[in-house]
Amino acid sequence: MLLLPSERNSYRFSFTPNLNKLFADRQANVQEPKVQELIKKEIQKVFANGTGMERIFFPEKSSQIPDRPVLTMVVMDSKYCMEDKGCPQLLETMIREYGTSARTFKSALIWTVADSSAPLKAEARKWLAWQEIENGDYDRLDDKTKKGIG
Numbered sequence: 001m002l003l004l005p006s007e008r009n010s011y012r013f014s015f016t017p018n019l020n021k022l023f024a025d026r027q028a029n030v031q032e033p034k035v036q037e038l039i040k041k042e043i044q045k046v047f048a049n050g051t052g053m054e055r056i057f058f059p060e061k062s063s064q065i066p067d068r069p070v071l072t073m074v075v076m077d078s079k080y081c082m083e084d085k086g087c088p089q090l091l092e093t094m095i096r097e098y099g100t101s102a103r104t105f106k107s108a109l110i111w112t113v114a115d116s117s118a119p120l121k122a123e124a125r126k127w128l129a130w131q132e133i134e135n136g137d138y139d140r141l142d143d144k145t146k147k148g149i150g
């Protein structure tokens with residue numbers, strides 16, 4: 001592919017892609033499962049276990065959340081966010097039910113739910129694209145671009 005990068009007030013033809021081109025290409029090729037995996041890993045880091053509170057990560061069913069008199073933070077998967085119409089109803093069900101019976105210790109649950117998953121996905125996609133450039137495309141960059149990166 002022939003590219004037309006600018007240098008000062010002029011243009012030159014080049015076969016070497018610039019950083020913007022590499023980033024756009026890599027970002028477009030990041031697969032959704034990698035994005036979800038990164039989001040889950042980073043969420044678990046942010047809400048790492050500390051003292052005084054149990055953490056339950058990414059439950060799919062109400063039976064995965066214990067019904068005990070212990071303060072418990074429930075961190076929902078990013079695919080469940082408050083902008084989705086079904087999410088409030090799912091949360092309501094998980095609060096009221098423990099499997100097939102009624103939940104006794106509803107007040108012991110603290111919920112962490114994203115308003116929207118779009119910003120998380122966009123930032124994860126960017127980070128993965130930069131990682132791919134760093135791991136595989138850095139050698140393809142010209143010296144001027146490498147110098148500008150740092």
